[in-house]
């Protein structure tokens with residue numbers, strides 16, 4: 001059986017340091033992962049993500065497409081910045097263009113918002129989450145994988161929370177979504 005294609009969009013927050021684990025978990029669950037990092041994610045990424053293709057920047061008009069069409073998208077982690085840009089339909093970078101197009105095409109998508117209380121206290125946080133949920137995006141809490149609520153990250157706990165994050169939460173929900 002051919003593997004399904006998964007885009008892993010990675011934003012600039014501590015949980016980005018677990019991307020290599022996401023690549024391995026994706027393969028173990030029958031997905032071919034393509035990593036699409038924002039510029040801000042770069043400091044958290046290791047050089048070799050287990051050989052997964054890492055797609056950065058826009059292709060030139062004469063370049064062929066660099067990825068097959070996605071069967072699903074995982075945004076892990078999703079920053080406050082990307083959350084609001086995506087919900088507003090801003091497509092000013094390759095990751096955001098990918099996210100806006102995937103949402104428009106209703107490709108099954110799951111996202112893990114990762115922001116401290118100060119950013120999450122901004123009213124745009126709740127408004128953008130509501131927009132994404134309304135559009136069918138599954139929102140997963142980084143603390144326990146719950147899809148019914150999402151808690152902000154307590155200051156100073158980002159690295160610890162990232163270490164405890166389980167990528168299996170993502171794949172359990174993606175498979176559930178596809179059976180529905």
Ligand SMILES: Cc1cc2nc3c(=O)[nH]c(=O)nc-3n(C[C@H](O)[C@H](O)[C@H](O)COP(=O)(O)O)c2cc1C
Nearest residue numbers: 011012013014038040041079080081082114115116
């Ligand atoms: C050490 C460090 C930790 C950060 N942690 C977070 C975070 O947990 N959540 C968040 O939304 N932004 C965090 N930021 C800020 C984002 O990286 C910043 O807003 C960036 O512009 C996001 O860009 P992106 O959405 O394109 O990835 C952090 C920045 C640094 C330098």
